[in-house]
Amino acid sequence: xxxxxxxxxxxxxxxxxxxxxxxxxxxxxxxxxxxxxxxxxxxxxxxxxxxxxxxxxxxxxxxxxxxxxxxxxxxxxxxxxxxxxxxxxxxxxxxxxxxxxxxxxxxxxxxxxxxxxxxxxxxxxxxxxxxxxxxxxxxxxxxxxxxxxxxxxxxxxxxxxxxxxxxxxxxxxxxxxxxxxxxxxxxxxxxxxxxxxxxxxxxxxxxxxxxxxxx
Amino acid sequence: xxxxxxxxxxxxxxxxxxxxxxxxxxxxxxxxxxxxxxxxxxxxxxxxxxxxxxxxxxxxxxxxxxxxxxxxxxxxxxxxxxxxxxxxxxxxxxxxxxxxxxxxxxxxxxxxxxxxxxxxxxxxxxxxxxxxxxxxxxxxxxxxxxxxxxxxxxxxxxxxxxxxxxxxxxxxxxxxxxxxxxxxxxxxxxxxxxxxxxxxxxxxxxxxxxxxxxxxxxxxxxxxxxxxxxxxxxxxxxxxxxxxxxxxxxxxxxxxxxxxxxxxxxxxxxxxxxxxxxxxxxxxxxxxxxxxxxxxxxxxxxxxxxxxxxxxxxxxxxxxxxxxxx
Numbered sequence: 001x002x003x004x005x006x007x008x009x010x011x012x013x014x015x016x017x018x019x020x021x022x023x024x025x026x027x028x029x030x031x032x033x034x035x036x037x038x039x040x041x042x043x044x045x046x047x048x049x050x051x052x053x054x055x056x057x058x059x060x061x062x063x064x065x066x067x068x069x070x071x072x073x074x075x076x077x078x079x080x081x082x083x084x085x086x087x088x089x090x091x092x093x094x095x096x097x098x099x100x101x102x103x104x105x106x107x108x109x110x111x112x113x114x115x116x117x118x119x120x121x122x123x124x125x126x127x128x129x130x131x132x133x134x135x136x137x138x139x140x141x142x143x144x145x146x147x148x149x150x151x152x153x154x155x156x157x158x159x160x161x162x163x164x165x166x167x168x169x170x171x172x173x174x175x176x177x178x179x180x181x182x183x184x185x186x187x188x189x190x191x192x193x194x195x196x197x198x199x200x201x202x203x204x205x206x207x208x209x210x211x212x213x214x215x
Numbered sequence: 216x217x218x219x220x221x222x223x224x225x226x227x228x229x230x231x232x233x234x235x236x237x238x239x240x241x242x243x244x245x246x247x248x249x250x251x252x253x254x255x256x257x258x259x260x261x262x263x264x265x266x267x268x269x270x271x272x273x274x275x276x277x278x279x280x281x282x283x284x285x286x287x288x289x290x291x292x293x294x295x296x297x298x299x300x301x302x303x304x305x306x307x308x309x310x311x312x313x314x315x316x317x318x319x320x321x322x323x324x325x326x327x328x329x330x331x332x333x334x335x336x337x338x339x340x341x342x343x344x345x346x347x348x349x350x351x352x353x354x355x356x357x358x359x360x361x362x363x364x365x366x367x368x369x370x371x372x373x374x375x376x377x378x379x380x381x382x383x384x385x386x387x388x389x390x391x392x393x394x395x396x397x398x399x400x401x402x403x404x405x406x407x408x409x410x411x412x413x414x415x416x417x418x419x420x421x422x423x424x425x426x427x428x429x430x431x432x433x434x435x436x437x438x439x440x441x442x443x444x445x446x447x448x449x450x451x452x453x454x455x456x457x458x459x460x461x462x463x464x465x466x467x468x469x470x471x472x473x474x475x476x477x478x479x480x481x482x483x484x485x486x487x488x489x490x491x492x493x494x495x496x497x498x499x500x501x502x503x504x505x506x507x508x509x510x511x512x513x514x515x516x517x518x519x520x521x522x523x524x525x526x527x528x529x530x531x532x533x534x535x536x537x538x539x540x541x
Binding site: 134 | 265267288289290291292293296298300301302303304305306307308315316319349350351365366375
């Protein structure tokens with residue numbers, strides 16, 4: 001019954017629904033893209049420097065414990081409301097898992113492999129590009145997958161600071177005690193998060209070099 | 216040829232130098248084994264040769280060139296490198312692993328593919344069966360065969376091997392040692408071979424350099440070291456059974472005596488060692504064995520007295536101690 005009403009709501013306001021869905025996906029994709037662009041190179045560069053890497057990982061771990069809503073709430077007084085503050089908050093949310101996984105994955109590449117590569121005359125850049133990155137890739141991508149799911153679910157909360165997205169239906173649904181409207185936000189947001197996990201899980205499998213796939 | 220002159224390396228915080236004024240000359244085409252207890256500086260010395268470690272003082276000349284005057288990356292591409300843990304790249308096929316250095320040197324694909332197959336065959340692995348496999352699909356012994364093939368890929372005149380067979384079970388290790396010696400006979404490489412296993416050193420080395428606390432204690436052929444250890448440290452290092460180890464290095468036909476009127480009841484092949492001959496004597500109770508050639512013809516005799524004469528070390532005690540006096 002509720003589902004039918006929720007469907008009727010979507011049918012009555014298609015542009016509102018698809019607009020929110022679009023904002024939701026765009027916000028998530030942009031935040032994830034930004035986070036990868038920042039955390040991946042930083043993680044690769046820091047992996048070499050034991051002390052800095054440890055500091056960064058510790059900081060990232062603290063960042064990870066902050067509840068998503070708290071991050072959004074902390075951003076609002078500084079950046080105000082709207083898409084950009086929401087993007088900023090979600091990017092912050094996505095940084096720690098990518099940074100932590102990139103750093104540790106690069107550090108955990110077998111020292112003997114790196115020694116052999118160096119001893120055969122690979123340059124530092126060749127070692128990173130041809131050996132360390134491909135070997136570390138599955139773990140790095142696991143971090144990206146975690147971040148992606150976190151961002152897609154976290155984006156629901158963007159509505160609280162006027163960032164738009166599917167969260168709009170949830171907040172207004174709660175405010176007006178309109179359950180069907182709440183479901184219009186909640187069901188697609190859930191499916192989106194589950195779908196993201198599946199898609200990135202598949203990508204992770206594909207990106208794992210053939211010689212390293214679990215048999 | 217590799218020439219090491221006055222090499223010194225001290226690691227920060229270490230009580231004594233890892234390598235302490237080491238001077239050593241390794242003739243072209245020979246296998247030089249660096250051996251000693253852990254911390255004696257053998258691996259450090261080896262790693263200075265291809266500049267994985269930079270020395271504090273002294274120099275290393277490979278084929279007359281001071282290694283510190285050459286670009287480290289170019290230097291390493293010209294020196295084969297094998298380590299105990301092999302370090303195969305898990306994300307690359309066996310063929311790609313073997314092709315590492317040729318690819319770095321920019322060989323074309325056809326030349327690389329031909330070379331990969333040639334090397335797989337050389338280390339006794341069927342090319343069609345193994346070239347597209349991945350390292351995790353291989354046994355420890357197979358991995359190390361690939362490790363050796365990879366080091367040989369660009370046909371470097373010099374190879375560095377750090378305990379290459381150390382992590383392999385004794386039976387496979389013996390087989391790999393034999394195969395490697397067979398490969399070396401056809402290839403003529405100058406090899407620096409690090410081990411802590413004296414039996415391996417005696418088997419593999421044309422010369423053995425015994426190190427202790429970074430100092431060269433003795434540098435000589437296995438035979439000379441077994442016959443006349445330079446000091447009590449070397450003596451205890453080579454073991455109380457050094458007489459037997461020596462016998463293992465001498466072929467039966469090298470101690471040949473003329474055939475007497477009575478043919479012995481038991482025989483041994485000419486290429487067997489005197490240690491094998493001794494074992495055979497204990498086994499059969501005979502103190503004289505016939506030595507037979509490859510077609511079973513009797514070449515002569517070995518006697519217990521003859522073997523005993525070969526275990527006496529007094530004839531070899533006047534050997535020279537200088538590393539340049541071989």
